[in-house]
Amino acid sequence: MTAHSHDYVALRPSNERAFPIVVVGHVDHGKSTLIGRLLYDTGSLGEDRVAQLREASGRRGLDVEWSFLLDALQVERDQGITVDTTQVWFRSARRHYVIIDAPGHRSFLKNMVTGAARAEAAILVVDASQGVADQTRRHVHLLGLLGIGQIVVALNKVDLIGRDPQRVSEASEEIIRCLAENGLAATAIVPISARHGDNIVRAADMDGYGGPTLVDALDRLLPRASNLNLPFRFAVQDVYRLDDKRVVVGRIESGQLRNGDTIAFAPSGQAARVVSIETGNGVDRAEAQAGESVALTLDQPLFVERGQLAGPAEEPPATARRLRVRLFWLDAAPLAAGSRISLKLGTAEREATVLDVEEVLGMASMQTADRQEIRQHEVAQVLLGVARPLATDRHALLPRTGRGVFVRDFRVAGGFVVTDFDDAAPVEAPVELDATPGVVIWLTGYSGAGKSTLGRELVRRLSERGRAAHLLDGDELRRGLNRDLGFSDADRRENVRRVSEVARLFAEAGTIAVVSVIAPRAADRAMARTLVGPRFAEVHIRASLSACEQRDPKGLYARARRGDLKGFTGIDSPYETPVSPELVVDTEADDLATSADRLLAFVDNWLG
């Protein structure tokens, strides 16, 4: 392979858009070989490329190694595995296809996902002599999550089972079950031999099989249903100022928009009428539809910003603070319950907390694993909490605005689809954009968890940066404002109520009020949130009871154990662990500096 060695890509000689498909399946079940064969058998390869392939295979002591066609990198050729998503075109009698090569090697799952997400349909390659394998299950599950509903099964290597109809039928049954478990069905199951070119283009004489060839089966696939008839959604990318005009730019993710429609933006909840729609030609449009990038002008100067999602005024997108998602995790470092993670949904970015890991499907065989952490390449169901309300949709209803990605260390670390969420009331936009509004950050947790220490540190760091911040410490307030209160449930509730009111006043005056009060009852913390309003964040300063008791900085646990202190939280009075705090800081796992860093990063992110 000398000249032209990189130009294996078959030319796409047509004015029509190629039909994108992805090829998935277990490693060594024959994906790359099948792709090479598809290109050759459909006449999509030039003579010179076939000659190069024979030459390169020969130099490595092989007959014709079809998979070499895809292995553009020298090193990949030598290792015999495909490393990254590449795309190649081929043509059937009916239309043109682009294959996004999706390797099955486990460590390359992120490439498989990258490729498969762009596809209209998938070819699932299964080795007939091996049957459904680990990655077969994993890929099938991911196809479901990625929304690839059309699957053609290439039951490969039937020559290795002597083309035995009984064994073909058994293997097919197993695949049908595997697909059904993921809510999927095959559009066709075609017994093939990629190596020999049986049932790819040329129908092979196979006992008991009267179905289509692989290419016939592909030709019967339909394009993905358009999003035109779904509710209107518009993701805001940016706001441009042109002369005296403010123009909102973004993409219509679903549905249609007509000039003159009134649309509402979430999470602000504000609505305005569209007075012009432009697509960049300088010409006003009467309407625009899903998939179009448009520039809108509105009849009112709303506070619109990147990350908002617009919908019809009469049926605006929902906003959520807690989301239940199904996710696939790609990062090498696990995602654990309680950890914070950045997420992107549409053009919105949020800091989220993993409130609960409800189900983990383990790596090996997609079995349920009972643990609170999701490891690389695993699929899971989790509950997320977001600090600021997020506009979203249920994935089942509106796929494009009901899914997103996680970002960690500057990289996409996983993907999720929203299965459910709680509705949160729309948040009013700030009246004056330049003012620095105050907030209430409520630190809750056991005595000795580190609330006051962290609160002081946070206030110190914020003050250093010139932000007005003040610590409202529970113990201090009990010596003054609340000195008439004890530790009965009623008194604790009154304690929380008074502190909430004071904190709200601080916030209204533009101060960041940091509250360190145990507030053991979830209902009391909910009351605090209601009293303060949207500018309230609950932060769980977490340490186990035994750790706190060991620390016992004020000797209180010892006194409570001796019976000298009645109604002490954790000893003879309950602490209800927060289920949806905006942030969890684990002072047992992290030292003071790290914990303070996390708190500060949270505040920064929240306040922008």
Next chain:
Amino acid sequence: MNDLDSLEAESIYILREAYATLKPIAMLWSFGKDSNAMIWLARKAFLGRVPFPVVHLDTGLEFPEVYDFRNRYREEWRLDLVADACPSIEEVDPTLPPNSRLAARKTLGLSQAIRKHGYRGIIAGIRRDEQAMRAKERVFSPRGASGEWEAKDQPAEFWDQYNLSQPPGTHVRVHPLLSWTELDIWRYIARERIPVVPLYFARNGKRFRSLGEIGITTPIDSKAASVDQIIDELATTRAAERAGRTMDHDSEDAFERLRAAGYM
């Protein structure tokens, strides 16, 4: 929407994502057909003006027609042109094959521009169907501190969710034309009447299909003297687009080495 409408909408979406999140940002302008289509798309995305600089990595070895084209359209399109000279051939890795060294000068020119202007985003008009190494690219492709590309350890990219954030001291390459094919570009040029350098049109039975510098770009045999004739020619040809770019054929891995080091 037809296929060109969809491609246009996607590219505009990508350009707006890049401009909203990567600052400062610049676009590479090589005066080739793809590059001109990209500027055309940017003018649409930003409603008539290109709000960031366009960078010409000038080796001093462009064809005279190319310099004429540059000088005319920087005025007509009101572009903020940055055209610093690339470092000389003496500064290039001498182990590279001769035809690749000119390309390596452009890599050096680009990292010089990134250092000088502090760009966090560089928009480049590469396409997947041009070349196998480029087929592996991401739309938003993070680069290392010295501009290098880790082809084997790229972040995932799906559902139009791009890697928009980046560690300090690094930049992101943005590829708004990645999904386009050579034919798409010509059809778009025809539809939108986008100007191109006349070297693309056949004279005396020869035309340039891919435009590089003098000395490392050879014309192909062709009778296509108009955009429509080029589209017809592409529908039947089986030759590769970059066959006339001698740097691609120095050795099996020359282009791979260039790209890993930061070439476009």
